[in-house]
Amino acid sequence: MREARRMAPPFPAEVDDLRTWVELSYELRLTDGLPVHPPLREVVDALVAGSGRDADDLVAVIPPRDGRATVEVVAANAAMAGALPEHMPVVLAALEAMAEPRFNLRGITLTTHAAWPLVIVSGDEVGRLGMATGETVFSGGGNRANVAIGRAVKLVLWNVGAQFVGEPVKEVFGHQGRLSGSCIAESPDSPWEPFHRARGLDDPSGVTVFGCESPHSVAMWGADDEPHNRLAQAADAMATRGSNNMHTMGEILVVLTPSEARHLDRRGLGRAEVQQELFRLARRRLGDIRPRGPLRPDASPEHWYTWWPDWVDQSDDDTMVPVVERPEDIHVVVAGADSIPWIAVCPGWGNLGGFAVTRPIRLRAPRDAGGAP
């Protein structure tokens, strides 16, 4: 028996009494604290069949244990999360996106920063799965698909990656997604094309993963109907002094409620124009954020940030530094309740990783639940 198998407690191939599962799941550390369903063979087989893929297909290698997330292993975690077979293509696409090197899954899930991979579903699959896009969208919207997809991804990271708290996860404060998973769906009431299409995919549905903080609320206090003033409200929340983005740039997520997006659209702003305007507005004066301390005693070039592009003039304290390098680094998604115009800002991890990766959701003909091709 190899070392990893010897170190992990043995997993029972079967149990005679399902009432023993609850305590067993805690004893074997198969959950982070929330109760989980038993990964019953019949349920797992149905989930594998729903994926339309072979059980042994490797989806991703999950750090830090570098466990092998095959379709069957993902299905076992999806079963524990209460997912349905039709959820599997979304879960698999999300994990494949996280496995892209630019996402830096190891870094974003083990960092001290309060960030977590957010799963964003957009396009036809949102309606087909009946996903919630309105009230409480960031906490699942009371919807099985949203919660089960997010939770399935989370359990894969926990069980396959062994991303256990303290060994080695060092996140200082925590993030809701680290417990429940984090999955939102874009609203079909958006005036703009689906998010994944704006990111270059032609497929009917897509899933995007982005490492970010929990949403920061931006209410429209004091703002009139002028788009500039409304987006300035969001820009102020984007360019905060202590954010990773403000010091290292990277990417950032801005979520508009459908009514806010429609308002901006009526005033002539599409998604690209919103990105441009936010890029122009979300800035801070260099003199107010310039790194200080014994290692950076003055503003000489050897103490300048290397994160920033050359066109940011670091010799001048009055330079207005943008929160990201390019407008397209501001991801604009439409979701949330349609009752009140509102905006949410989800700062990213900065230039350290967790960058948005978008993959198509490919639906394949379900296979026989017995696993035969």
Place this chain on the structure above:
Amino acid sequence: MTFRLVDPRGLPDRPEPSVMAPRPGAVPDHIGIGFLINEVSRQSGPDFTRYSLVIEEVLRERYPRVDVVRDAKPVLSRPAEHSLLDRYKHCRGVVTGLAK
């Protein structure tokens, strides 16, 4: 009634590190020591680059024939690339530093 279960862990076949590397015995005349710096410099507080320079000075006082390799990772949040780690192949020991 028996219920069949599927292991959700996808355990890898490769060994996991479980024990510390053995401490070196007698120090030879000529040794290589490496410092792998997680972040080039910090805004304030502890600075591993300077710390490693101090350690190097102490080592040179004790062991005249010390070869030092010192590098900083290009991106602090990512594991070091193999091409970078190759530079430490001849080292007797490597000290990695976060200094936060």
